[in-house]
Amino acid sequence: MKNFEKDDQELQVENETFFSKSMQRRNFLQYAGASAAGIALVAAGCKKDDNFNRGIDLGTGDIGILNYAYALEQLEAAFYTQVALTPYASISSTESAYMTAIRDHEVAHREFFKAALGNSAIPGLEVDFSSINFASRDSVLASAKAFEDLGVTAYNGAGYLIKSADYLTLAGKIVSVEARHAALIRDLITPGTFVGPDVVDANAVNNSRTPIEVLTMAKKYIVTEINASNLPS
């Protein structure tokens, strides 16, 4: 099963549409009769909630989208907080200042959503960064790149689901800061890669992702189960 998972993830990157097909296939396997039940159980053992239909409920409408953003900002803030606590080996003063500033931005985003959502806010999420080697510059920057590029596609993909012009503007205010982060992190890894074919299409338009696509990619870092089934679509 591990191999299947890996294949799935690789294919996802190459072909966005494959993802939805494989999800459909999983759904089918999980609910299709006794012969498939055995396979479904193994699948369930490997991957927890594939469908994001149980666990902490993000909610409906704009509140749901804001909680979705809050979840992602929690993840980013937690990551950079750890980077600042345990900086990678021989971090330069410039990079240290960058990491601290980005941490502060992500914490500000997190605290903003928490305050703005008030009683509707989801609780704090439990994160799992065991796959990241915080002592390694390569590992930290690769993870940072993944988080930032993912964040940009998340906001871009959820934009049209927002009903309130004010909330849309707020999302816009945050996503461009995430894009600035993304460009910087990519340049720190390889100078001049602030933009590239892995993040934009042939029209030089940044990619976007649906909430389920984003949560699927983020879930290896999030222990808490998230229910996104009530989000608008």
Next chain:
Amino acid sequence: MDFLKILKDIETIDPEITDRLNPRRAAIKNITSFGSKVALSALPFALGTLFNKAYGQTSNSVNDVLNFALTLEYLESEFYIKGNSSLAFTTGTAGNSAAAAALKQIQADESAHVTFLVNTIKANNGTPVTKPNFDFTANGTFNDVFENYATYLAVAQVFEDTGVRAYKGQAPNLLGNKVYLTAALGIHAVEARHASHIRQMRRAFAASGVTGVITPWISLGANGQANDSGVPAADDNFKGEDNVMQGGLDVTTLNGATTGTKTSKKIAVESFDEPLSKEAVSAIAGMFIKP
């Protein structure tokens, strides 16, 4: 005015117009009965309301946004084409191969945006605006823009940061529109990536003439001013970027990253980019357009 003829004409373009206006085709076809309930003088207004109901976001308003964006992309695209064709920027002491490659990449992106917007407007039954004639010195404000690498990077940064603000300001006009809003947000993010990189280039360029450190994000300027670019002529481009109120909340009252601290004004400013209205952007862009 023959409303039946207008409806018939629209029907040739949009066969479903009567269904959009009213599921009961017969009811709308019977314009006499419709007219009998509405004063004749109010008919144009009533018809307008019907169309708005039928199409919601009219393709006109979408094309207005796209044409506004196209004008800005023309500005950026031509700026980089002209600047990059001057070898002084890309060779020798002023620049280096990495800088040249980055500027060419940005030029390619802006040109791709122009082509994309032109095609999108046409596909949406609109007419793309023609490319204006530009004056990149802004009537003498940036006289050495294509001779002085520092000026070139400064103007580039102002264009990119303003582009981010312009797209952000237009987002509400595309509210709920999966195709056009998603595309606009996608360009918005690319402009932000450009802005981040140009800002890094200015930071790395020792002779940029900027006092203090340029960050990849818009920060507080010297003495707490909204303009952090070190380009006094660009004050209007950064007006309002020092805002700390978001969604009715003062971000400086929120908890900071370190226990027991609050978010500083600098961090509050850096964490949120601000939109700019079409009017404000047009006034700024107008300085670079020959009458």
